[in-house]
Amino acid sequence: MDKKKAIDDTEPGPAPSRAVDRFGFIKPQQSNSPDGIPKGRPIQEREREERRIRKWRKMIGVGGSDWKHYVRRNPHVVKRRIRKGIPDCLRGLVWQLISGSRDLLLMNPGVYEGMGFLAGLLLLYMSEEDAFWLLVALLKGAVHAPMEGLYQAGLPLVQQYLSMFEKLVMEHMPKLGQHFVEEMINPSMYASQWFITVFSYSFPFHLTLRVWDVFLYEGIKVVFQVGLALLRFCHDDLKSATLLDYSKKSMVLSCSIFQVSSRLEELQKEYQKRLEGTSETSSSKQHQPLISKTMSRVGSRVISNLIADKK
Secondary structure (H helix, E strand, O other): OOOOOOOOOOOOOOOOOOOEOOOOOEOOHHHEOOOOOEOOOOHHHHHHHHHHHHHHHHHHOHHHOOHHHHHHHOHHHHHHHHHHOOOHHHHHHHHHHHHOHHHHHHHOOOOOHHHHHHHHHHHOOOOHHHHHHHHHHHHHOOOOOOOHHHOOOOOHHHHHHHHHHHHHHHHHOHHHHHHHHHOOOOHHHOOHHHHHHOOOOOOOHHHHHHHHHHHHHHOOHHHHHHHHHHHHHHHHOOOOOOHHHOOHHHHHHHHHHOOOHHHHHHHHHHHHHHHHHHHHHOHHHHHOOOOOHHHHHHHHHHHHHHHHHHO
């Protein structure tokens, strides 16, 4: 009986990150089986626990694929098994299934990816709890405009900011703005990550920190200002300079030449009016992306090549 085939613990979910028994006590890793069952327990008890795990795996399916179907057909069985205790190796996945968080993740793939960059940066300078509440403050708008619209389905606030940014480019750098129009380059091809991650995605780290110093104090307008300053720099020295020549001091200080606060309010109202007018004529157009995926990929390569040349 000792040679009984071990249960595959690779599906539907991973084993717990820490070696704990079913009661939550941390044990040395070598004393537990892959399913969190202490090896020192009697054989009969271990086999009973393994049978429970097999039942649970069959009930939830691979990655939770059978969970909803089983719950609808056998709700009393599910309740009884939960009250008996969820197998420790499956507890993380089952918690996600019964809380509904798994559905949110599957319905919104990639929506929260941008927040990961924000959280990662915050965790470098504060505890997990402090980083969590700072992120909540940013999303809910404790001091400045709320950012949660940047990460909602359809990215409504991203589209609004990109539209506003395009107008600002035309106002502050009309030649460059016209060049973008002629080349069919839309801000969504190069500036989406600026707003979603507040320059924490691929910006030089020392510059990112300077941007965040100002961003946390002055709000989202700093993203517009830094974006305009970056375009101004690329426009003026596209062929001769490199991005490394643009020091962290000159980058942040040059942002102050763009006075955009009042215009942002005007452009926001203008965008909302245009959005309302569009929804009245055709509700389907309201959810269309700013550009096609193909054009986005082409534009991204163009901008990437320009930046690469400058480096």
